[in-house]
Amino acid sequence: MSNVLIFANTALMGEIAAWLGALRAERQASEETVEAYERDLRQFMTFLTTYHARPSQLADFADLKPMELRAFLASRRRDGAGAKSLGRGLSGIRSFLRHLERKGLASSAGAKAMRAPRQTKSLPRPLTIAGALDVTEEADAFSTEAWIGARDVAVLTLLYGCGLRISEALALRGNALADPAERSMPITGKGGKVRLVPLIPAVHEAVGRYRALCPFDLSAHETLFRGARGGPLRPQIVQRNMARLRGALGLPPSATPHALRHSFATHLLAAGGDLRTIQDLLGHASLSTTQAYTAIDSARLLSIYDGAHPRARRKPAIDTKP
Structure with missing residues (x-):
């Protein structure tokens, strides 16, 4: 100050x-x-x-x-x-x-x-399913050490597989996800709000491989994800790795670590997920914040409709009468 x-x-x-x-x-x-x-x-x-x-x-x-x-x-x-x-x-x-x-x-x-300046609401910009999978599978492409590559895969898999914010993933303690039988874990989000997120096998697999290779102590009083010298992993390292992946995979500039959280919500909604449930999984205080994802899904449905519905695809008949 x-x-x-x-x-x-x-x-x-x-x-x-x-x-x-x-x-x-x-x-x-x-x-x-x-x-x-x-x-x-x-x-x-x-x-x-x-x-x-x-x-x-x-x-x-x-x-x-x-x-x-x-x-x-x-x-x-x-x-x-x-x-x-x-x-x-x-x-x-x-x-x-x-x-x-x-x-x-x-x-x-x-x-x-005073009235606050009017803001144009921008829609979240998720990756495609293929793009999100490519990111999580290729996250170790630029790592010179196996444990660092496994760490990068584990972090990005958590963002996409659990919808975590990058700060939430990097705040996990060393004893988190140690039990592969766990099906959910508590996450403390904005404002100290705690939510339960489900754990899918891909998350356990990625974190388990990292835990097995990490050369540092992963006890409860330490952070789970570590930098090359053993200190807490910084968000800038994750962002830099994501920028390299964007270039290698031909992804747009909007493909950031946070875009994986957007992808988690958008892909769940597209698969029939309930909006209230997705709100709880993301830790949104207001449903209106989560509703932004319905606009993305509506656009996807309209695109499918235009390309697949018989009446949408049929060309209008040409009247040849004079």
């Missing part, structure tokens, strides 16, 4: 620290969310410093006007920020204002009156 301190007085510094602490302890926000909110507030206070020609003060938040927020969003848009970034920035400011309001130090009315 050192960059924030440049633009804030002592009283405001203390409230920022208390707010970030509450996000972690009470709201159980992930470290990534806390960092993003802190960064957004820092940007806002940088703007206020220029706007008022002095460092930000707690009094600046006591009765924040929509005009000041609109000016901030306009400046961020001029700097190239998109609707998603602007919306998250506004959300972070609102969160801080609610913290101050609960302590009687500010009013959040001005921020509540």
Whole structure:
């Protein structure tokens, strides 16, 4: 939070620290969310410093006007920020204002009156079934050591086979998936929410091979997936390996590790999976988030219909009468 301190007085510094602490302890926000909110507030206070020609003060938040927020969003848009970034920035400011309001130090009315920038909803971009299988089967193609190749296969198989986020897979402890008879395992997702994911034989096989080859201690107090020197495996390594696979397999730029999670949901839905069940498997808090996959499946069904239905394929008769 050192960059924030440049633009804030002592009283405001203390409230920022208390707010970030509450996000972690009470709201159980992930470290990534806390960092993003802190960064957004820092940007806002940088703007206020220029706007008022002095460092930000707690009094600046006591009765924040929509005009000041609109000016901030306009400046961020001029700097190239998109609707998603602007919306998250506004959300972070609102969160801080609610913290101050609960302590009687500010009013959040001005921020509540602001409408978040309209965002265009992009559909998830899954791989094809063939593409997802190719990725999980060829994930060891660039590894110089057998155990590292087995690790890469195991990680990507977990993302596709269980629908895990990359952070969830890399957070698994060393004793996870040690029993091949296990048919499900608990996963702690966003906001500390725990869900059960089923374990298919392919996942047990991939992780079991990695466990057998890994040269490091895989006990409960260590992480399951390890880097080349024995430390926890970093997401950047998985992403870099996926980028190599994209090139080798001729996959589009959208073929990222997270796309395997999208593929898990899309392929389940296409095979007749229930939307509520898929919501639970993904750990989505809202069904509306999961419903994005129905748009993908609808497009697939329409494509099949256009190519297979007799009335869709039949060409209209040509009237030759004058």
